[in-house]
Amino acid sequence: MTALTGKTALVTGASRGIGRSIAERLAREGALVAVHYGSNHAAAKETVAAIHEAGGEAFPLHVPLGVENDVDTLFVGLEEGLNGRPLDILVNNAAVIDYDATIEKATPELYERVFAVNVRAPLFITQRALALMPDGGRIINVSSGVTWFATPEIVYAMTKGALNVFSRSLAHSLGRRNITVNTVSPGITETDMNEWLRGNPETVRQVATLISLGRHGQPADVADVVAFFASPDARWITGQVLDVNGGLLLGAPVQQ
Template sequence: MGKLTGRTALVTGASRGIGRAIAERLAADGALVAVHYATDEAEAKDTLTAIEAAGGKGFPVPSEFGTEGDVDRLFDGLRQGLSGRPLDILVNNAAVGHTGSLESATPQDYDRVFAVNLRTPFFLTQRVLPLLSDGGRIINISSSVTRIAVSHELVYGMTKAALDVMARTLAHALGGRGITVNSVAVGVTDTDMIALLRQYPEAVAAVESATALGRIGQPADIGDVIAFLASDDARWVTGHVLDATGGMCLGLGI
């Protein structure tokens, strides 16, 4: 049996990219996975098809983050899919990227990124907490830009830094229930979010050379890390930001 057999998980933003890899890995380890998606039902179905083809189980949960009633819609779909079972694992993965500096960001940009990347995960966590089993897991997907100054990702980085604070605080608050809360900082990962980067071989080479392990990350690299934190093997890890960037920008490169 898999390490997560008999457990349940909710992965937000699970229809593609890193979220899909996480959902597939948790399902492969035996969890029943709620596959959250915003608007692309076809991609969510593809994720579920892949999960089921590998012998796993899951169900879709639609809700567009940053819109009125987003948490209510997600919670109602989650509760229906769980059919009375508790939730064991929450992975706050869904996010929108943002390219903009202090000079260029608009109030609309700011509000949108904070709504999707921080406000909804905060209130979703608040809402599902009564459903979360003692000994459960909360895992936030953070970013390397919380430790590496990237001026054009300032607003995005601020949202991820706030998630790290939330994780540490909740780890302390929920420790009495045996619930662990951690963040995973990811670096440049091969998803559609770096499609523009892929058009410039010199930019790809620069990222690879700045990464200790010498390559761009794959979604499965992150899925495997999340599987560890979701398992009993990580029972003594909480309030931690785990760097899963392959060693991005560890040195000056000179």
């Protein structure tokens, strides 16, 4: 028996990258996973198929976030897919970045879009999820290292800072229900958001010099930590932010 046998999970933004890796890992641990996605039907279908081929359970959940009635639509589909079962695990992973949302170029429209997906959606998804979640459930939020190192994409960084604060306050509020709330903060990880890492050996080498473990991250590096927070082994951990970054900016790898 695996750690999450009999459990259910919703992973937002689960068709690609870190979200897909989280969905696949939770399914391998025995959970039924709702694979939420916003637009990429082919990628979501591929993710669900990969879970099924590995012997897991999953169903797709297509709902664009940051639009009118997004949360209502999401939970109609989620409850249909759960078919009367509770929701044991919520992973708020979906996020967007706009590289024009710098201090020089940010507009109210860009600001509203990024905050709608990265902050408003997790807040109200969590609010609705709590009605389906039994005591002892798990909530894991996916943040970013941009909360402690500087980046030109200031609006994106602001949203992730808000998510960290949300997690701490939520952990305090839900302690009475024995629901844990933790945050995973990935470092430089190879995802679609970081396409500049792909196909450029010199860039990869330069990034590696910033990381004590000598390489940038892969989605599975983050997914493994999320699976831990979702497991019974993390039962007495809540309100924490865990940097998953290989020792980013601790210094260059020590040469022997």
